[in-house]
Amino acid sequence: MCNRCNLKRLKINSDVGEGVFKEGALMPYLNACSIACGGHYGNEHTMIKTAKLAMSYGVKIGAHPSYPDKTNFGRKEMLISIGDLKDSLYDQISSLLLILNNLGVYKLDHIKAHGALYHKCFVDDKIAKSFIEVVKSFKNVKILAPYKSVVSKIAEKHGVKVDYEVFLDRNYNDDYSLVSRAETNSMLENGLEMSNRYKMVVNESKIKTISNSLIDIVGDTFCVHSDTKNSHLLLNNFYENYFSND
Template structure:
């Protein structure tokens, strides 16, 4: 039994060498909230060395706020920015003779297209030409899920191992003190419940149905390495392999 653990990397945390051996797919910052040719190349190389599937991680073009605030930007500007980020990323992948496995939007863009139908349609229009043989990571029961399916885009459901959920399966705001999980055992129990029972316990203590093909641990989580090492050990004991 396999579990896919993904991680947002290439974001300036300089911890990728510590994380890559524990994950099976990665989302590399593509120049919107963070990322240059140099950081993209370095992270791609680490992914190749660790046999990790490679994904692009486009966002609002907002390095100042690390892509975690919705930008007041026109549809055209955002469309062009997303394509510029993906063009840069694919150019770098070509230098390593690698294929793109998936696209995962970052931060505020990810959260926006999960709930806003118009934004989700605009995002799909921007990425459509890149999606041949490529997956889009989407949250379960979201606007982007439905729009992607309507446009024949292959999706993989993503859930977050180090984030708490609200009653409507949205991520608890980072402004909330209990938004982020840093205790490795809590993260393991959180993911294990989703894997085995297909449900997640919300911050309010209720259980909600959820689907997940891949589970994210944020690379900027202060306990990321400790969490990933713990997951690897504990899931192995249960007969699961991360990969």
């Protein structure tokens, strides 16, 4: 594994506590993590276990709420009233925060929507506004959201800090959407590609899309999904490539 001090120089995050059970291999590579809190996955046991592991590595902890839909892992848009959605999101985030309080952590680092809710907040004013209203119930907590998303614009209007998130393991379309997982070319599959993407975003504020176009982007934090195949090995290879010329 690469030198751990170097690892902490990079702002890498991952969605964890989702039943993949390789958090122990991932945590050394992360600056922050988003813990599933009961909507698409997770219960008191998984939240406690994952939070303790993150704390042991000094990894910042955020909440990862979703549509309340464990059947579809939160990856399908759900027909639900705005009121019921807000109640569910509030309960999910509160459940994780209570666990953190009991472990001596009294503030979430961030809140990041999951799956279909994340993508809905990218384009839908009503859902995005509802999400931000819930976030504002938890004082001084930022969100992780895509550049040029509806939710990021609404957040900024309401005084909620945004860290723009870029995915290191997923390919992008020209409209900033992610290439569907159903497509064979949806993923970045080696650490060199991921390292090149990270450097391009940080140094040039550009990202190469699936059509080889370059589009403007801002990246404050970079995500690798915990359920990406061999994600921990990809991250190790990413760091080796990133620091190869240091």
